[in-house]
Amino acid sequence: MKEALLILGMMIVTFGVRYPVLALVGRIELPEPVIRALRYVPPAVLTAIIVPPVLLRDGQIALTLDNAYLIGALVAIGVAWRTRNLLWTILLGMGVFLVWRVLTGGL
Amino acid sequence: MTETYTRKSEFLAGAQATIPLIVGAIPFGIIFGTVAVTGGLSPAATIGMSAFVFAGSAQFIASGLYAAAVANPLIILTTFIVNLRHALYSASLAPYMKHLPQRWLLPLGFSLTDETYAVVIQRYTQPDSSPYKHWFHFGSALPMYLNWQLCTLIGIIAGQSINEEQARNLGLDFAMVVTFIGIVVPLIRTHPVLLSVTAAGLCALIFNGLPNQMGLMVAALAGIVAGYVAETQLVLNHQDANIVEETLES
Numbered sequence A: 001m002k003e004a005l006l007i008l009g010m011m012i013v014t015f016g017v018r019y020p021v022l023a024l025v026g027r028i029e030l031p032e033p034v035i036r037a038l039r040y041v042p043p044a045v046l047t048a049i050i051v052p053p054v055l056l057r058d059g060q061i062a063l064t065l066d067n068a069y070l071i072g073a074l075v076a077i078g079v080a081w082r083t084r085n086l087l088w089t090i091l092l093g094m095g096v097f098l099v100w101r102v103l104t105g106g107l
Numbered sequence B: 001m002t003e004t005y006t007r008k009s010e011f012l013a014g015a016q017a018t019i020p021l022i023v024g025a026i027p028f029g030i031i032f033g034t035v036a037v038t039g040g041l042s043p044a045a046t047i048g049m050s051a052f053v054f055a056g057s058a059q060f061i062a063s064g065l066y067a068a069a070v071a072n073p074l075i076i077l078t079t080f081i082v083n084l085r086h087a088l089y090s091a092s093l094a095p096y097m098k099h100l101p102q103r104w105l106l107p108l109g110f111s112l113t114d115e116t117y118a119v120v121i122q123r124y125t126q127p128d129s130s131p132y133k134h135w136f137h138f139g140s141a142l143p144m145y146l147n148w149q150l151c152t153l154i155g156i157i158a159g160q161s162i163n164e165e166q167a168r169n170l171g172l173d174f175a176m177v178v179t180f181i182g183i184v185v186p187l188i189r190t191h192p193v194l195l196s197v198t199a200a201g202l203c204a205l206i207f208n209g210l211p212n213q214m215g216l217m218v219a220a221l222a223g224i225v226a227g228y229v230a231e232t233q234l235v236l237n238h239q240d241a242n243i244v245e246e247t248l249e250s
Helices: A002-027 A032-038 A041-055 A068-083 A086-104 B007-038 B043-052 B056-067 B072-082 B085-097 B102-110 B114-125 B133-158 B164-169 B172-187 B191-206 B211-236 B241-249
Strands: none
Touching (some): A002 B043, A002 B085, A032 B211, A041 A068, A041 B114, A041 B172, A068 A086, B007 B056, B007 B133, B007 B172, B043 B056, B043 B133, B085 B211, B114 B172
């Protein structure tokens, strides 16, 4: 019973975060500044999610050559910048990451 | 050249675009299933969490708190805070989805996660006039959802047979990173976006220690504010933001 209540509560707050904003924001005319600000949501949020795993190891900044996440990310950034092609970015980034990790035997 | 968009083509495109993220979610789904049941959550509650909450990081945190015998209200509050950034996703998508009936908004709203948001915002912001973009969204969300349920089940069944270290050895945690890079980098066309990304990245590092993914929220807000302010500055100086794009790319 305790578990069922927990899941119900989690479901309500999660749905309550995702759905009402989606339903209401569409029906209200948003002021122009808000619309302009919302354009920065994708780059800001996605960057915020991926920067820590790439640059941090155990809470410390790891700007070292044996950080395969860093090397893989740098390659991915380069490929994405030149090609704007998601598939190549993923393939080359993952490839370099895996190979680098094997070569350095590390992170 | 005109493209014909159909519900099916959009659905398949959405699914295809989400494949790397689905693959990346596999170890986390399995590990969640494992960690939740070994922490004391019943298999029914574990799959229930994946089915009715469908939020990876919140689920991990919740199962950890549950194992530590934390009271339900506190776990629920934590879930709310951890998932707050999803409100940003909803607000960002709403303008593109406002014409949709409730029977679309409810499931698409329910299933909104970091990964689906990253994929579908790109589609919605493309300038073509396909009337079936929500099918793309559905094509992204449905496989993601089903995969999560399946992986949770595997995790529950498999018990301890895969641990976090083994998942990391397969490099699957890097799949999400590289996919998001592929999405963000092409967006960096103007100085305001570059500033936004820099601010978000710096703050994500600085506030990484904050509990409940608050650091993520702070970093996202910092990035949004930085981008907005920079763009406003450009406009005030009577400069066209697109002129900056050409400067940046030369």
